[in-house]
Amino acid sequence: METEKTLPPTLYEWAGGEEAFKRLTTTFYTKVLADPLIGPLFAGMAEDHPQYVAWCLSEVFGGPKSYTEHRGGHRHLIMQHLNRHLSEQQRAHWVSVLLETADEIGLPADPEFRAAFVSYLEWGSRIALAVSQPGVEIGEDLDPMPHWDWIVQPPQDTTP
């Protein structure tokens, strides 16, 4: 008998949805603010900054388009990094503290999820670094929010 193939969940669903991303960013920015290398970059951040980043990550990983609806999407995201003069050392540390936080709050640790998760963080943080350099200008028509999917498929339910 032919069985219907079920679609794998989105990375957003696999991670635990909105609540998981909110927990991730809330814990992350508490650590960031106390960090000597990257804390000063965020000294003036809005109280809702962790919420904005949670919306952003959720949307990238296949969740609701909350960042686009509430904050203006990819163009706004890029603009927030213009002229921040980030260093490679700060970028790499930002990623490593975020991954440390992912472990702490118990985001899925399976190889397939983490491969996709790290891949976006590497890409996104390198874009942030690049656009943060002095003199970078952006056009009006930036692409929509990036969308990340599985790189290696998660284990499928093979029950007939």
Ligand code: HEM
């Ligand atoms: C995948 C990588 C990244 C993502 C998804 C991301 C996401 C965001 C988001 C959503 C905002 C807030 C935009 C808003 O107000 O709507 C933001 C702002 C900001 N980001 Fe990033 N970011 C990334 C990488 C980085 C890195 C590597 C650094 C520094 C090491 C950085 C530094 C900042 C700073 C300083 C702000 C402004 C904070 C303020 O409002 O004062 N970002 N980022």
